[in-house]
Amino acid sequence: MLDEVYYYDFSREQPIDWEVLSRDENKFRVKAEIQHDAGKKLLLAEERIRDFTLKLPRIREFILNGERLDFGKRASSAYIGKGFIRRGMEIELKQGLNTLEAEGEYPNDDLLALIKTTLAEPLSPVRESEPVHTVIPCPDYPEYAPEGNEPDLTGYTPGIGCRETPGRFGFAKGSGFLDYGMPVLGSFDKMYLCGHPEYHKPFRWSYSTLPKGAPRHGSWRPADHGIEGDTIRINHLSCFWCADLDGIEFSCTGSLASPGVITERSDGRMRIGDLEFAGNYQYMMIPRKDGTLEISTLKDVRALTMGKNFLLLFGCTEFPDLPLLLVFQKQPRNMRLEFRPDSGRLSAIEFENCPLLISATPFGFESFKPIRPDDADFLRKAAERCLFWSRALLAFPVRCEEYFRNDLERKHASIIQKFRYRVIRDEWNTVPLELAPLPPVLSISGLYDTQKEMDFHFPTKHGHLTGRIGNTSSYVLPWMPTARKFPLCSEGRGSEWKALLKKGFRSYFDFVTSFPESTQSYPYAGAVLEPFAWTATLFNFLDDADREKLSELLQQRLRIVCDPESRYKYPVIDWGYMMKTMPDDQDVLAYYRRPEMNHLVLWNWYERVEPFTKTSYRICYLNVNNFTWKRISEGSREEVRSLNQPMIENDWGLGLTFYYVYLACLISGDFSTVRKSWSLLNDAFSYFSKMHDWACMGTGYSENGILWVEGANYGAFTSYINLAEAIGDRTSWEYGQYLAAKQQALRHGIFRGAQHYFCKLYGVEPWHILKIMEDEASPYPQHMGVPDIMDDLRLRPGGAYNLTTEGLYPELFAGLKEFQKEDYEILLKKLKESIRRKPDCAKTDWTRIQEAASLLICMALDPDFSSEELRDEIDFLRRHGRLITKWRGIHIFSRRLPENYFEAQLLAWDDMKHHPIWLEYWQNVKILSAEWRDHAAELVFEAKTGAKIRFGCRMRPVQLLLNGAETAGKFDAGILELEPETSGNLRIIFDGKPEK
The missing domain is CATH 2.70.98 (Beta-galactosidase; Chain A, domain 5)
Structure with missing residues (x-):
């Protein structure tokens, strides 16, 4: 996810070629001879190892022409490298041959690669400044007074910052x-x-x-x-x-x-x-x-x-x-x-x-x-x-407490911030001025107009700093769209998508079920659901037998995910090898069945404790690099709990796991497992509040921030809100809406930031998309910058990919179309053109395949694109190897799909353009079929106590019939909601063509 964008010309430096003089287990000595003119040079040595506790090769001292340089004390660590820092100091070379030796510690087989050194030009001398002495009047400035009165918190709920x-x-x-x-x-x-x-x-x-x-x-x-x-x-x-x-x-x-x-x-x-x-x-x-x-x-x-x-x-x-x-x-x-x-x-x-x-x-x-x-x-x-x-x-400002209130009618969250300060008194009796700034990413999100706030004229890495005088400020955000659209099976065309999905379904099913549920392909809880959750989104286009199999498997595996004591075998794969080679079915099976394959027994849920605040929370993913870097050796709960180094991508694991849990409940119509284990899932979701960042309005990629945001975490927010509604936890539902609204502001700030904000600060033409925000806590390669790998389209490679990464959530694209229509349309045009310019794609280039998939999802769901345009794009991408078929990303066994799943999903979504209704949400209901025929939607379902079904509609229905008798429903702002008290056949009748 990180980019190394430097505009310093490293090629101008002169590499130093070392030969090894001596080495043993702990020390080494190398030598180089340098032919050079007399004069000063900058000697630079790489510091490739970020963790200074690791025992890897590092130069401790240089000896130049027999004189020790005291490099350890005199060298500065301010110098940059491509992916690392460098230590440097100025040295004086003599005319002709110079002998340079280096002493260091912890040699290994990569010794010469890890101690690369170069000579560069030192800082140029400057002339002494010409004397200046002028006096200007001190401008008048306003005294400023706090804006407004103490806010009324009646009806507001404590949010982020009310607990440490x-x-x-x-x-x-x-x-x-x-x-x-x-x-x-x-x-x-x-x-x-x-x-x-x-x-x-x-x-x-x-x-x-x-x-x-x-x-x-x-x-x-x-x-x-x-x-x-x-x-x-x-x-x-x-x-x-x-x-x-x-x-x-x-x-x-x-x-x-x-x-x-x-x-x-x-x-x-x-x-x-x-x-x-x-x-x-x-x-x-x-x-x-x-x-x-x-x-x-x-x-x-x-x-x-x-x-x-x-x-x-x-x-x-x-x-x-x-x-x-x-x-x-x-x-x-x-x-x-x-x-x-x-x-x-x-x-x-x-x-x-x-x-x-x-x-x-x-x-x-x-x-x-x-x-x-x-x-x-x-x-x-x-x-x-x-x-x-x-x-x-x-x-x-040293503390900020937030209070929120949701407006169900307007579908937005109102947020009040109260700041606390460390007040410093000085000898000049300066009157301290309290400011209540708004989170800077808000200013570039396009979701809240900060122009009505006071501009503090301080651009940051995350947006403009605006706010109010005083200790209190507030803002309002729209809710995040949380509904995935489930298409009805239309008369005629629906049978085509059924046949398309059926083709290759058996080979997919046999492949994924050949691995026992006790073995998970990836070290995160959602991996046990992953083989079936995606396929189940087309439950309405499966044969009855296949649908029932998936429903049973998902319910069975849902109990595993929701068991806080569940364990599994993890085959420790070579992640890099699998991404580089992308093997197909038989090679994947052979890879996993190798006698030498190492297996670890891991837990689906671990507790983590942040050492400074003692904040604890649950995680469900151990990033694979933990095993590559040997930070985790056995995967015990104690080992993970006591690891004081920050772990990355906890949010990735939560995002996918929550999304699959929600899908499993929907397809089976049963939320009872979630209801029983809600305390576990609530504790896991609390990660997004406990590690929430004020400035970026969301949780970082790492437990210490680093960057915002891992695209796959979006699914956690939509799913958590829907799960909370299904089990009747209104408090969690309210809190989820509040956090999701903030997360959406972050996402839209990333989506808009490059073309509306950062381009101006860097003095360059706008580009799309920012991709990530970074805190720059370390000088290693994680800094903001102008991408240097763009053509005239100025579309940042990987920017569209990072919106959702493996999640490919249609809900996110729906939010972009609703709130960022102009930028959304520009993105689609640029993305389509970039694909046309470089259409061919290796099967290992998941980023480009995923970006094409994002484009197709938008085209399928967007009424502005015709069915012919979508089919042409699908055919074009298929010819050039950029259409998702049997695999979604890395070829681990849980990522296997029916080979035509994605195309069938696209065409089924596209088919919704020809009728006015689709499914969005249901609880305590098992849907057996959902079809569109003769200007009516027909559902056959089994209902339990507390049943609810929600549809999206482009027009108001004229009649609702349940088992032949008229029934009541609520229609508002394109949403139709029913609460049937009995099972049976629901018929929703429309008259005329759908409204645009």
């Missing part, structure tokens, strides 16, 4: 915030600049507030010290992280509702270091006591007496110029500047009498070309932002 939950901050450190990441304590970077077409530097933009020479605490590289013993307090909005750094108590506090980060030091000194990686700041804006703002060259600042609590650094010598705001609690003294002796670049600023500093880049995601000190427009904007944020940062 970790959100994106769980399990590990560093962390990502609104426009920066903190990969190690006290170090801040902006990885998204690496994805800017104009950013051509070999390092990430960064600065540090660490004491000089302090160890770097964190969970992964570039840390060189773990977080054991550190004090970490988190909730879903903010993170406090404190460590003892060689006798100095040092802490940082970050918040997703604020641009700033608070740094505190017990020794009363403050150092802003590593500034050579932030640009060569030349100027400082200083507020004076006479009400003016002084603009001075840094070197020429003589007196630091400030009339207000802030300073602004700006005026870098090359792109990007990101002004840095420093907000103080006390009047700093004795400012000292440090410059690199080799290049003359600013590297650090130190202050005394400074126990607390709030730093921020007040223009957020914006990046500027070098700013002149006489740029009046910039100076005005900068002064306004400094004046605003120098107050707002003092009311530092």
Whole structure:
């Protein structure tokens, strides 16, 4: 899912060819001879291993021409690589032959591949800045008053934040915030600049507030010290992280509702270091006591007496110029500047009498070309932002409680946010300004008009920061469409789809039932239902015998999924091999039956406990990489529970499992198993609230966020809402609607973000689709950027795929058509054209096959596409190997389908365009047949107590007959709902043609 988009030219570097001098079990020594002109070069060494606790090859020291370089202490970890970080330092080469040796630890068979090193050009020297000293008036700015009164929470239910939950901050450190990441304590970077077409530097933009020479605490590289013993307090909005750094108590506090980060030091000194990686700041804006703002060259600042609590650094010598705001609690003294002796670049600023500093880049995601000190427009904007944020940062938001209320008539969720703050008092008696921002992704979702809110003029990695003055704000979101459309079998054409589905059904059924239910193809609970759940969506087009077999199997296996103590055998497959080769039936059978196949006995349900907050929840998926990376060896509950590293794709497993559970209940007409095990399923679904992220409005791909969002999790929301309705749990149903509305805002923000927001910040033409949002908690390859692999269509490869991944949920596409019609239509045109340009597809290219499937689903369900257009597209994709046939994704046995299932589903959906009604939901009802004939829908069903059937309709029926007698039904906004008290035959009669 991650992309490596860098615009730095790595090919300009000179590789170093090593030969091994010596090696033993723990150490190695290598040597290279370098012919070169005399001069400075940048020596770069790869850090491919993210987890610094792993014992894999790593260079510890270099010896150049017999002189040790003290590389471990002097090298910086700010340098980027393709998929990893690099450590680097400048070295002096002599004319002619240079001998370079390297000493390292933990050699293995991949030694030379894991210690790749290169020579690159160092930072160029800069000329000393021309002296500048100007004074401008400090602009007037409003005092601001809180907007409105304390909200009335009558009828509202406590939501996210009313209990302490970790959100994106769980399990590990560093962390990502609104426009920066903190990969190690006290170090801040902006990885998204690496994805800017104009950013051509070999390092990430960064600065540090660490004491000089302090160890770097964190969970992964570039840390060189773990977080054991550190004090970490988190909730879903903010993170406090404190460590003892060689006798100095040092802490940082970050918040997703604020641009700033608070740094505190017990020794009363403050150092802003590593500034050579932030640009060569030349100027400082200083507020004076006479009400003016002084603009001075840094070197020429003589007196630091400030009339207000802030300073602004700006005026870098090359792109990007990101002004840095420093907000103080006390009047700093004795400012000292440090410059690199080799290049003359600013590297650090130190202050005394400074126990607390709030730093921020007040223009957020914006990046500027070098700013002149006489740029009046910039100076005005900068002064306004400094004046605003120098107050707002003092009311530092550290908690947010949400309260929600669902409107059943309008089908939307109203959400109220109440913020709590850490209030900082300063020597200037600055009045702290409380802000109540809205989640930034909301601003690009197209589902809520944030223009009526106050614009804080701070673009973030997730959208604009808007909101209200005061401690409370609110917004309204439409509900997520949760209904899958089940077509009726129409007279005439329906028999064609039945015959199509029947062809190849026996070979499919024999194949999937040759594996016992005690063996699951993939390490997640839904795998036991997967062989039958998809096929069962066409239950209405199956023979009675086949339908009954599927119903029985799904009910039987549903009991396994819903048993908290269920276990299974997992054949530990080579996931990469299966994806690369995509073997067919016989080869799959042979692969699974190999004598050497390793099997683990796993549980369908595990408990996880987040270590900082002790939040616990259930998961039902162990990502296959846990076994590849040997993070999990036996799969016991204790091993999984005690694993303190974040696990990925829990949401993927939940999304598919919940969807299959719901389908199994529908097809059998029996929700009793779910009702009995509802506490288990409720606990599992709580993952989406306990790990919910405030800024992105959803749960991340990993237990520590990383990115948003795994497309398959969408099915958990639609299914949970429907399951809660079926068993009569109104409280869970309400909560599900609230969470799903937020999830939909996230999805639509991802869908719209590239073409409406990020293209402007990067200064490029719009592209579709964003694909993912990222927190950039680590400098490894997970950063925002402009894709560099697009043609003139500007359609991001994999963007459409990531909307649903393996889920292929028609419900999501229905939501896009309803709420994002223009962008939805543009996407379909671009997707269709991209397929035409590169139609051929290997069977192993699941991403391209899935994207074609997404297009076909939209065409089948969308009345704007004719049946002829759909059939032509199906035939075209079949000819070029891009039509889903026997397999959905990886060729594990549970992903086998009847070879014509997908085509039959498409044609059955398309057939709904010719009549006005389809099934959407039913409970306590077993549907035996559902047909369309003679302007009427006819259902034969068995009903139990509490039966309910819901249809989607394009027109109002004229008559409802149950067993020949008129019966009552409720019709509203295209939905027909009946509650039959007896089994039998239901006839729904329409008159005339369906309304458009």
